[in-house]
Amino acid sequence: MNVTADLEIWSLIVGASLVVKAVLLLLLAVSFLSWMFIFSKWFAIRSARAQTELFEREFWGGGDLNLLYQGAVNNRHTIGSLERIFESGFREFTKLRNQRGTTDPSVMVDGARRAMRATYQREMDHLERHLAFLASTGSVMHAFRSLANVQQATLAQVAPGIAEALVATAIGLFAAIPAVVAYNRYSHQIDRLAIRFESFMEEFSNILQRQAPK
Numbered sequence: 001m002n003v004t005a006d007l008e009i010w011s012l013i014v015g016a017s018l019v020v021k022a023v024l025l026l027l028l029a030v031s032f033l034s035w036m037f038i039f040s041k042w043f044a045i046r047s048a049r050a051q052t053e054l055f056e057r058e059f060w061g062g063g064d065l066n067l068l069y070q071g072a073v074n075n076r077h078t079i080g081s082l083e084r085i086f087e088s089g090f091r092e093f094t095k096l097r098n099q100r101g102t103t104d105p106s107v108m109v110d111g112a113r114r115a116m117r118a119t120y121q122r123e124m125d126h127l128e129r130h131l132a133f134l135a136s137t138g139s140v141m142h143a144f145r146s147l148a149n150v151q152q153a154t155l156a157q158v159a160p161g162i163a164e165a166l167v168a169t170a171i172g173l174f175a176a177i178p179a180v181v182a183y184n185r186y187s188h189q190i191d192r193l194a195i196r197f198e199s200f201m202e203e204f205s206n207i208l209q210r211q212a213p214k
Helices: 003-014 018-060 065-074 081-098 105-127 131-138 140-148 160-211
Strands: none
Touching (some): 131 160
């Protein structure tokens, strides 16, 4: 776009009505938040995946469960989601096993499973935070789709009202398209993590079942 066109766009924005300016400001704010959540969620999911892989290697490497549990307790604020799930389950299992009158293995394992499930829900809520915002931002695309399909139209060729709408369309799509792509990708990655968490809970429950007193 040349300088003249840039000036025409800027003049159009400056001369727009208060309603149009408010809409453009809102779209810019949504775009900024969308990109902020896209990057923050990318780092969060990447970190969660790396921490999950690290703990899985430690857990299935044959390490002592008591040592793994103590390490999780000592580093509670820095461990990953899967390690927190393990820590809550093993803590509940140990508490029930040490209680007098608790000799039924199924009671101990069920208690551990409930504790892991509660932690799992909290971790999933954390991982899915802000995804709803990206989904809502993506829905903006439907509102602007008809205007986005206008072909061979320039600011000099259209009426001022349509030109303002085209500027809003460009800003809206700049926020909406990345939000849709990010939402679909992140949802898939979080679903894969959820499957790994659920598989671990079942396998760990089987291990606790074998360790419970008969």
